[in-house]
Amino acid sequence: MAEDLIIARSTEKKEQYESLIPQIEALLYGEPDLVANMANTCAALKEQFKWFWVGFYLIKDGELVLGPFQGPVACTRIGKGKGVCGASWEQEKTLIVPDVEAFPGHIACSSISRSEIVLPLYRGSEVIGVLDVDSEHLGQFDETDAKYLGHILKLINF
Secondary structure, three states: OOOOOOOOOOOOHHHHHHHHHHHHHHHHOOOOOHHHHHHHHHHHHHHHHOOOEEEEEEEEOOEEEEEEEEOOOOOOEEEOOOHHHHHHHHHOOOEEEOOHHHOOOOOOOOOOOOEEEEEEEEEOOEEEEEEEEEEOOOOOOOHHHHHHHHHHHHHOOO
16 A cells, blocks of 8 residues: 655646556555545645545535545535436436536535536446546646546445
8 A cells, every 4th residue: 555645746737647647546456345436536736636525525425525535624515416416316427517607507615616626427337426626727627637536436446
């Protein structure tokens, strides 16, 4: 198990992900506990990219319920179709939001958040939650993030 991350200082997002992914694989290798794996994944992403907030929401009793995260306190429960997280769940697709103020129905867990990416989590073909990442900068996320975050999610045994 890795105890320290080697933080890539490249300005290229792709290079940062490519340096981080093998380290996340090492963190998760042989660990069967889902909560531990989600927690370490959040920590690794937050450390590498210095994003404002990184976390998981899992579906419980018809709502997204806050799971492991890194960052300030967050909304605890989100309904299906509500905000970016609920919309990603409902639409079963990754949503990239360059300006959260322009997203209809955005839930402002923090006024500091300016852009967001949310990816659905799958167990087989069923959505079981979402990965939510927020930045204090406009336009922070793009298809590169969607690609590599999707790859990282496949490493976690949901």
